Each structure stands twice: as structure tokens, then as C-alpha cells.
Amino acid sequence: xxxxxxxxxxxxxxxxxxxxxxxLPAGLLVISETVVREGLESRTVKAxxxxxxxxxxxxxxxxxxxxxxxxxxxxxxxxxxxxxxEAIDESTARLEA
Numbered sequence: 001x002x003x004x005x006x007x008x009x010x011x012x013x014x015x016x017x018x019x020x021x022x023x024l025p026a027g028l029l030v031i032s033e034t035v036v037r038e039g040l041e042s043r044t045v046k047a048x049x050x051x052x053x054x055x056x057x058x059x060x061x062x063x064x065x066x067x068x069x070x071x072x073x074x075x076x077x078x079x080x081x082x083x084x085x086e087a088i089d090e091s092t093a094r095l096e097a
Contacts, residue, residue, distance in 0.1 A: 013066040
């Protein structure tokens with residue numbers, strides 16, 4: 001029986017699986033897997049969009065599949081602002097905006 005140990009370090013479990021599969025020689029199968037984690041680190045995902053629903057969907061798309069979302073909240077409600085700028089020409093107005 002062939003025995004080979006593959007160790008990988010990655011930011012997510014999904015990335016670690018992909019890296020390990022990439023190192024697995026043809027014809028060999030994974031029969032055991034050990035996940036070692038150096039802590040339970042919380043992370044925040046933020047997104048901006050035209051609506052609250054679109055921002056939540058965009059943020060959710062940035063969450064890896066192996067992560068559980070603990071809470072969702074809207075930090076700032078989406079709104080449009082009109083800013084009036086007086087300038088000699090358009091390029092100057094864009095610089096001042």
C-alpha cells in the first residue's frame with residue numbers, strides 16, 4: 001500500500017481541498033483528512049450596491065462555502081446624493097468632485 005502525506009496551508013477549507021487535490025498523484029485517493037485551525041477568527045464582509053438587497057447578495061457572494069454567516073446588518077441605507085459644483089469646465093468639475 002502506498003502512503004503519502006500531503007500538507008497544505010490555505011485561507012479556507014475550500015482552498016485547502018483544491019490545493020491538496022492538485023498535489024494528489026493520479027490513481028491515489030484521500031482516505032483520511034485532518035483539519036488544523038489556529039483559532040476561530042471572525043471576519044467581516046462588506047459590499048456596496050444600488051439597493052440593500054443587492055448589497056447583501058454581493059456580500060454573500062464573497063463568503064466562502066464552508067463559512068457560516070452569524071449575522072447580517074445594513075450599516076448605511078443606500079441613497080443617491082446630488083452635488084452641485086461650479087467650475088470653468090467639465091474636467092475641473094470632475095477634479096473638484
